[in-house]
Amino acid sequence: MGLPYVIRRSIVYFLSLFGGLLINFLAPRLVPGNPLQTRLMELQRMGVRAGGQEFIEKYMKIFGLDQPLHVQFINYLSSVIHGNLGVSITRFPTEVREVIALHFPWTLGLLYFSYFACFFLGVLLGALVGWKSSKMRNAVFMLFIVLSQMQYYTVAMSLLYLFAFLFPVFPTGSAYSLGITFESIFHQIVDIAWHAVLPALSIILIGVGGWTLAARGLMVSIKGEDYLMLAKAKGLSERRRFLYYGLKNTLLPQITDLAITMGFVATGSILVEVIFRYPGMGYVLYRAITALDYPLIQGIALMYVFGVTTAGFIVDLMYPLIDPRVRHE
Amino acid sequence: MSLEEPGLLKVEDLRVYYKTRSNPVRAVDGVSFSIKQGEILGIVGESGCGKSTLANAVLRLIEPPAYINGGQVFFKDLNLLNIDEEKLNKIRWKEISLIPQSAMNALNPVMKIYHQIKEVITDKKIKFSDKEIKEKSEEIMKRLMLPSYILNAYPCQLSGGMRQRALLLLSFILNPNLVIADEPTSAVDVVTQRKILEFLDMQRKDFGTSIILITHDIAIVAEVADRIMVMYAGKTLEMGDVTKIFENPLHPYTKTLMESIPILGVKREVIGLSGLPPDLRNPPTGCRFNPRCRYSRSTDICKLKEPELRYVENNHLVACHMYS
Amino acid sequence: MINKNSHLKRLLVKAALIKNTLLVVKGNLYIFSGLCLLVCIILFAVLGMYIIPFDPVKIGSVPMDLPPSSKHLLGTDSLGRDLFAQLCFGTLTSLQIGFLAGIIGFLIALMVAFFGGYHGGKLDGILTILTEVFLTTPTLIILIIIAAVVERIEIPTMALIIAAFAWAWPAKTMRAQVLSLKEKGFIYLSRLSGLNSLEIIMKHMIPNILPFLGSYFAVVVSAAMISEVGLEVLGLGPRHTITLGIMLYWAMMHAAVTRNLIWWWLPPCIMLFLIFFSLFLFQRGLDVIANPRLRGE
Numbered sequence: 035m036g037l038p039y040v041i042r043r044s045i046v047y048f049l050s051l052f053g054g055l056l057i058n059f060l061a062p063r064l065v066p067g068n069p070l071q072t073r074l075m076e077l078q079r080m081g082v083r084a085g086g087q088e089f090i091e092k093y094m095k096i097f098g099l100d101q102p103l104h105v106q107f108i109n110y111l112s113s114v115i116h117g118n119l120g121v122s123i124t125r126f127p128t129e130v131r132e133v134i135a136l137h138f139p140w141t142l143g144l145l146y147f148s149y150f151a152c153f154f155l156g157v158l159l160g161a162l163v164g165w166k167s168s169k170m171r172n173a174v175f176m177l178f179i180v181l182s183q184m185q186y187y188t189v190a191m192s193l194l195y196l197f198a199f200l201f202p203v204f205p206t207g208s209a210y211s212l213g214i215t216f217e218s219i220f221h222q223i224v225d226i227a228w229h230a231v232l233p234a235l236s237i238i239l240i241g242v243g244g245w246t247l248a249a250r251g252l253m254v255s256i257k258g259e260d261y262l263m264l265a266k267a268k269g270l271s272e273r274r275r276f277l278y279y280g281l282k283n284t285l286l287p288q289i290t291d292l293a294i295t296m297g298f299v300a301t302g303s304i305l306v307e308v309i310f311r312y313p314g315m316g317y318v319l320y321r322a323i324t325a326l327d328y329p330l331i332q333g334i335a336l337m338y339v340f341g342v343t344t345a346g347f348i349v350d351l352m353y354p355l356i357d358p359r360v361r362h363e
Numbered sequence: 364m365s366l367e368e369p370g371l372l373k374v375e376d377l378r379v380y381y382k383t384r385s386n387p388v389r390a391v392d393g394v395s396f397s398i399k400q401g402e403i404l405g406i407v408g409e410s411g412c413g414k415s416t417l418a419n420a421v422l423r424l425i426e427p428p429a430y431i432n433g434g435q436v437f438f439k440d441l442n443l444l445n446i447d448e449e450k451l452n453k454i455r456w457k458e459i460s461l462i463p464q465s466a467m468n469a470l471n472p473v474m475k476i477y478h479q480i481k482e483v484i485t486d487k488k489i490k491f492s493d494k495e496i497k498e499k500s501e502e503i504m505k506r507l508m509l510p511s512y513i514l515n516a517y518p519c520q521l522s523g524g525m526r527q528r529a530l531l532l533l534s535f536i537l538n539p540n541l542v543i544a545d546e547p548t549s550a551v552d553v554v555t556q557r558k559i560l561e562f563l564d565m566q567r568k569d570f571g572t573s574i575i576l577i578t579h580d581i582a583i584v585a586e587v588a589d590r591i592m593v594m595y596a597g598k599t600l601e602m603g604d605v606t607k608i609f610e611n612p613l614h615p616y617t618k619t620l621m622e623s624i625p626i627l628g629v630k631r632e633v634i635g636l637s638g639l640p641p642d643l644r645n646p647p648t649g650c651r652f653n654p655r656c657r658y659s660r661s662t663d664i665c666k667l668k669e670p671e672l673r674y675v676e677n678n679h680l681v682a683c684h685m686y687s
Numbered sequence: 688m689i690n691k692n693s694h695l696k697r698l699l700v701k702a703a704l705i706k707n708t709l710l711v712v713k714g715n716l717y718i719f720s721g722l723c724l725l726v727c728i729i730l731f732a733v734l735g736m737y738i739i740p741f742d743p744v745k746i747g748s749v750p751m752d753l754p755p756s757s758k759h760l761l762g763t764d765s766l767g768r769d770l771f772a773q774l775c776f777g778t779l780t781s782l783q784i785g786f787l788a789g790i791i792g793f794l795i796a797l798m799v800a801f802f803g804g805y806h807g808g809k810l811d812g813i814l815t816i817l818t819e820v821f822l823t824t825p826t827l828i829i830l831i832i833i834a835a836v837v838e839r840i841e842i843p844t845m846a847l848i849i850a851a852f853a854w855a856w857p858a859k860t861m862r863a864q865v866l867s868l869k870e871k872g873f874i875y876l877s878r879l880s881g882l883n884s885l886e887i888i889m890k891h892m893i894p895n896i897l898p899f900l901g902s903y904f905a906v907v908v909s910a911a912m913i914s915e916v917g918l919e920v921l922g923l924g925p926r927h928t929i930t931l932g933i934m935l936y937w938a939m940m941h942a943a944v945t946r947n948l949i950w951w952w953l954p955p956c957i958m959l960f961l962i963f964f965s966l967f968l969f970q971r972g973l974d975v976i977a978n979p980r981l982r983g984e
Contacts, residue, residue: 042816049820057829061836183967185913187920187935188956194944206945260468267422267463268483269455278482282473297825304827305920309939323835323922331835338828346823358517359472 040351047347054339058332059110063103119336120329124322130333134315138337140209141314145303148234149296152241157288159242160249161281165257175246182243186302190236190309197232204232207311233310237303244295245288252284286357293346300342370399371573372421372459372541377434379413379420382427386644390416390429392597395672398590400540401571403563405584405605407620408594411640414577415464417594418543421575422461423451438541457487460534462544466527470518476529477514480536487537503532506562524555531559535566542566543575548583560587581620585609590678593617596641596651599672603679613681615656650684658685717972724965728778728958735775743772743929755950762950765941773929774954780842781930782962784915787846789908792853796907797900799858801892804865815862821855827917834923842925845915853911857903864899868892898977905970909963916959931955 101109113119119130156178163175181189198206205211209229216222256262257280265275304316311317315334322330354361377394380387391413398404406414419425421436423443436443438459443451463469471479480500484491491499501511507528518526527550534542544563548556564587566572576588584591585605592602593616601614612618619636638655641647647654653665664684672682741759742748747767755762761770803814833848834840868874877887893900918924919932920939938944938952 046816046819046823049816050824053820053824054829057832061832183960183963185916185956185959185963187916188960191935191944191952191956195949199945199947260463260465261471263419263424263426264461264463264469265471267424267455267461268486269452269457270482270486271452274482274486278474279471283471286473293823297823301825301827301917305917308921309944319831320921323831326835328836332832335828335832339824342825342828343823357473359519362517362520 039354043347043350047343050343051340054336054343055111055114056107058336059107061332062328063106114336119333122322122330122333123327124325124330125327130329133318133330134333134337137313137315137318140312141303141307141316144230144233144237144307144312144314145300147230148237148303149241149299151234151238152299153245153288153292155238156242156245157249157285158281160246160251161253161276161284163246164250164253164284165276165280175250178239178243178246180243181239182241182247184240186236186240186305187309189239190233190306193232193236193239194309205229209313229312233306233312236306236309237299240302241295241299245291248288248291249284252287253280256280256283286359289349289353289356293349296345297342300338304338370397370402371439372575373397373435373437374417374421375435375437377417377420377436378432379416379425379429380432381429383644387432388643389597389646390643391420392643392646393434394594394597394599395434396592396599396602398541398573398575400573401567402590403567403574403576403588405588405591406575406577406594407579407581407584407591409579409640412594413597414579414594415545418461418545418575418577421543422455422459424461453487456483456534456539457537458539459541459543460537460539462530462534462542462547464545465550466530467523467550469530470526470533472518475515475517476521476532480514480533483533483537489537500532500536503535506565507531508558524551527551527555528559531562535572538570539572541573541575543577545577546579547576548578548580556583563587582624593620596646597643598651599680599682600652601679601681601683602672607676607679611679613675613679613686614652614683615658615685616652619657650682715972715976717968717975719972721965721968721970721972724961724968728961728965729782732775732778735771736779739769739772739775741769741772743768743776744927752948761954762948764937764948764951765943766937770934770951770954773934774931774958777929777931777934777955778958778962780925780928781912781915781932781959784842784846784849784925784930785908785912785962787843788849788853788911788915789904791846791850792911793857793904793907795850796854796856796858796861796903799854800861800865803858804862805869805887805892811862814858818855818858818862821852822859826852826855827914830914830918831921831923834918840923840925842928845918845925846911849911849914849918853907853914856910857907860903861900864896865892868896896977898973902970902973902977905966905973909966909970912959912962912966931959 117131119134122128122130122133125133159171159174159178163171194206197204205228207229210222210226211229214225216225262275262279265279270279303314304319306312307314307316308320315337319331319334321327322334374397375395377391378389379391380389394413394417396404406417408414416425416429420431421443423431423436425431431444434444438454441450441454443454470476474482477496477500481493481496484496497514500514504511504513509525509528509532513521513525513529518529521529527547531547534544542563547563548559551559560583563574563576567574567587576584578584588605590603591605591608593600593608593614595616601608601612601617608617609621612621616636619634622634623636625633636655641651641654647666649664649666649668650656650670653659656665659665668684670682670684672680673686675681675686739760745768749759749763749767749769751763751765751767753759753763759769759771761774763769764773799814799818803811830848830852834845837844837848874887874891877891882890915924915930916932916935919930920935922936924930924933924936932955934955935952938948938955941948941951943949943951
């Protein structure tokens, strides 16, 4: 660990971002056809009378489409850096960044809560099973392993069916009840939490299994280590041995994996949001795809790429600070 | 096998076996010894003779597939094998501590040395302030010639020799009555070896700590031990005062051990021991050392009957048919 | 005379190898059951297509929202299409795309891993960084960007796009394998004996890690199918056709879950689960062969 590691991670990180931006930029431009021409034809088909070639050229100048490709790219990069992601077509004239700002907190809340719940629950369960196996622990372990093989849509749809339709305990979607005035902030919070249960559960049920499996394997190998035997010789209670000698050594090495699996969970959360109509960025993305709102699609996709890679980058940089073994190699 | 002088620790006919698919491995097969306060007992034997298993058994650290098949371990009138885990935990480390064989991995890698020390102190409900803990640690560290910065370090930042000495610090910080040191000098250089041996001697002199020193290196034992016990294939072959045994080794195995030490200035052939230790799943009938014994041709009682550990003179016992 | 003998010997060795491989495959329960399950699924779908006379794609070909009956085994959807026909056709199409993308992605990974890992140096450095970039970027998102703008997605295009991002993980793992293989004695010998790199790779390296390669291939196909279904559920699948993911897309569009049209959304979910499960079994079996330590579990 040290400078070469940081440099390497930084290169990968910036290349990822750059790649995302590049694809964002190139994708619509590589498709044959002039978007203005297409739009014009659509308008004409709807009976709107619009101008001809000079009209197109005028608008091309306005949108900067007459410049060479690399100039356009630089313009694009600079506008992105300044936070300007364009204007949404379906919510014209609302800017993309406003739409994102509106829905971003929902995704953030759902995703981060569920993801970290997965991690801690999963590692704890795996550590417990690895430390001492019992019929109950093994059964729960197998349950989550099987669940982890399911897909997000299957679990989300099943949960929706079972607990929002068949036994209507939870609402069928949205993040909060509409058209209801609440008695207090507390009631509002409870309402939001109540709406978040099924979506969060969808993510958690699938995610726990992977962490559990890895944590169990790690704990089993740690149990054979000398320092654990000495901990028993020191007369330390089982609770202390499990937490400070077993769990701590199981938890730390797995933090790096957080970065790797974040992408998978983020994309899964999009599906979960769609199924529950949870008003996070994923659901808005889905609606934007249906409506072909390209600026919005690209803006949200860019946010996801940025979010996932940055979070991973931060974890990669922070990990040496947390694990002393890695720090002092 | 009863031995007089109750002393501090008394092990009676301890048997520790390992479960296998066939017969169990009889790693420790009826070993008895005792140790007084302020005494250093050296347990000597080759690899696989059961010394480490014995050490772990005293503190009831035996894990499956090993199991205790019989015997008692008396510590100040308490049978350590019978009392419940809670009581045993109070004794562990505070009255009896253990220095394990390999220090490389015996310290918790994610805790600073200082915290590991504080942990054992707090666990035994001893109320020392941070300042007191530091002072006590530094007293011992001085004796071990450990620099003060190790307290704030993680184990991975220390060299092998430092880790071994840090373990010693940890083992002695609660000033236990008995310390079981399992090969404390095997993995370190000769200079560190000397420091460790001197330290053990000092602890015994100044605090009256009893030490069970387990090693395969008989030369170390000659330096610091008061009594030694020679183990082979899970059994005790010879036991007694160190001077008596060195001057007059009785058991053929002990004789070979003594003869294998090169002496400066004396040119002589170094005689080794042919053959291998027996398979402890099916130990030979009679004396376990018999297959490799140079005197075995003269008597065949050695093949039939196991020799008992008997007194030959004051403070000198041997298990060999030549002396019964 | 000599030529004929050595030719015969080579045939015998090949036969022994094949026999050996077959024995291992047969003997290994996981691989066998995984393959069996997959074959059963395919047979089921093909059979279904032959038996059921309804068109899975044409809207309005049958009455809408009918519950399961003897005529429509799984009922019909809100667009007037038979669901059982959709299931069979969709399974085959999904598998088509998944395997196509998987094969392409796997071949890319193979090339990256071997040429990078074997030759080392600058090429390897660049390829490794490239692999890591593709690994850290969330693939589905990028796929969404691309798929959203490609107006008419057809099956080959979709497979290509998916493959373009599915190669990263196996490339990384295979490269690690190549690096450790490179150090092995027999590789060193073959280099000394003057074989060129391609021959060494093809004749000596690959045959020795076949179980690993098989396992990675199953993983790639799984990953490709996950991406594929992900895109389709969001509405970015191939047009005018039916896949399992597209079935789910339409089901969601028409709120099938809350309208209690369980026969619409549940069968594709189950079918997808079975496909992933069979791939998992297959991959696990190969893992066990490749890594004998796991056999004890």
